[in-house]
Amino acid sequence: xxxxxxxxxxxxxxxxxxxxxxxxxxxxxxxxxxxxxxxxxxxxxxxxxxxxxxxxxxxxxxxxxxxxxxxxxxxxxxxxxxxxxxxxxxxxxxxxxxxxxxxxxxxxxxxxxxxxxxxxxxxxxxxxxxxxxxxxxxxxxxxxxxxxxxxxxxxxxxxxxxxxxxxxxxxxxxxxxxxxxxxxxxxxxxxxxxxxxxxxxxxxxxxxxxxxxxxxxxxxxxxxxxxxxxxxxxxxxxxxxxxxxxxxxxxxxxxxxxxxxxxxxxxxxxx
Numbered sequence: 001x002x003x004x005x006x007x008x009x010x011x012x013x014x015x016x017x018x019x020x021x022x023x024x025x026x027x028x029x030x031x032x033x034x035x036x037x038x039x040x041x042x043x044x045x046x047x048x049x050x051x052x053x054x055x056x057x058x059x060x061x062x063x064x065x066x067x068x069x070x071x072x073x074x075x076x077x078x079x080x081x082x083x084x085x086x087x088x089x090x091x092x093x094x095x096x097x098x099x100x101x102x103x104x105x106x107x108x109x110x111x112x113x114x115x116x117x118x119x120x121x122x123x124x125x126x127x128x129x130x131x132x133x134x135x136x137x138x139x140x141x142x143x144x145x146x147x148x149x150x151x152x153x154x155x156x157x158x159x160x161x162x163x164x165x166x167x168x169x170x171x172x173x174x175x176x177x178x179x180x181x182x183x184x185x186x187x188x189x190x191x192x193x194x195x196x197x198x199x200x201x202x203x204x205x206x207x208x209x210x211x212x213x214x215x216x217x218x219x220x221x222x223x224x225x226x227x228x229x230x231x232x233x234x235x236x237x238x239x240x241x242x243x244x245x246x247x248x249x250x251x252x253x254x255x256x257x258x259x260x261x262x263x264x265x266x267x268x269x270x271x
Contacts, residue, residue: 012038016045021052033068164269166193166239173199175259180214181266182252188270190246197226198233201260208253209246215253222246225257239267 012035019031028049035045042065049061171181182190197205206224211217223244226234237243246252254264 009039012040013044016040016048019048021049022054029064029068032065036065036068164271166267166269169266169268171254171264173203173205173256173260173262173264174254176257178208178214178216178219178253178255180251180253181264182246182268184211184249184251185270187248189248190250190252190268190270191242192237192244192246192252192266192268193239193242194235194237194267195243196233196235196265197228197262199228199230199260199262201230201258201262203228203256203258203260203262205264206255207244208255209250210253211250215251218250219253222252225255228262230260233262237267 016031016035021028023031032045035048036042042062045065046058046061049055169181171179184190199205204225204227206226207222208215208219209222210219228234252266
């Protein structure tokens with residue numbers, strides 16, 4: 001994908017904010033020249049300058065900005081390398097980049113661009129393939145997470161963050177009995193992400209789990225009973241998070257205490 005003006009502006013701002021606004025006047029001026037040459041605004045420069053304890057005010061910043069001419073601008077990183085030298089952010093018409101000035105800097109560049117080691121715990125999954133710096137980047141954000149990946153929370157329309165495929169299940173209200181609506185799946189848990197129950201008459205509806213035929217073994221109440229009246233019901237969840245969790249290796253069943261029309265509609269995932 002071609003690089004856009006927005007992409008480059010973001011890189012230039014990143015380079016600007018990597019610098020110390022409380023540096024000496026000479027460096028502050030050079031940074032301003034670089035920012036102006038890169039196409040950043042005086043507002044960007046002023047916002048960055050405000051972080052400095054020696055900030056001279058917006059009027060001063062604007063007056064100095066008007067005096068800046070193209071050329072000679074440099075973004076200087078404030079971190080000193082082990083050799084005592086500094087890496088330098090230099091502006092080009094293509095991108096803001098780190099120009100390493102010693103072997104320590106080169107080693108640092110190699111370290112931060114190396115692939116993530118196998119087995120590393122990550123938050124989400126974003127893969128960036130940039131074989132040659134400065135070329136088009138490919139970002140993969142929709143791939144399934146590898147088995148065993150540790151995640152923090154769930155993000156996106158799929159609440160399992162790629163761990164399982166959402167499935168829908170419907171069951172007409174059983175007549176004063178317990179009936180299975182979701183079968184067990186090995187050792188995985190069942191995450192109910194939405195539930196809608198409607199009744200054509202007065203009835204109590206209970207969600208239960210267990211094993212065997214229609215949860216007949218180890219039958220345990222998971223949720224309810226929900227007392228419903230004619231032409232009434234309830235709804236839980238929107239598909240973005242679990243509203244009920246069935247323990248691993250257990251089926252989910254519905255129990256009623258009256259024979260009425262109606263039904264139960266669920267969306268769920270198992271993993």
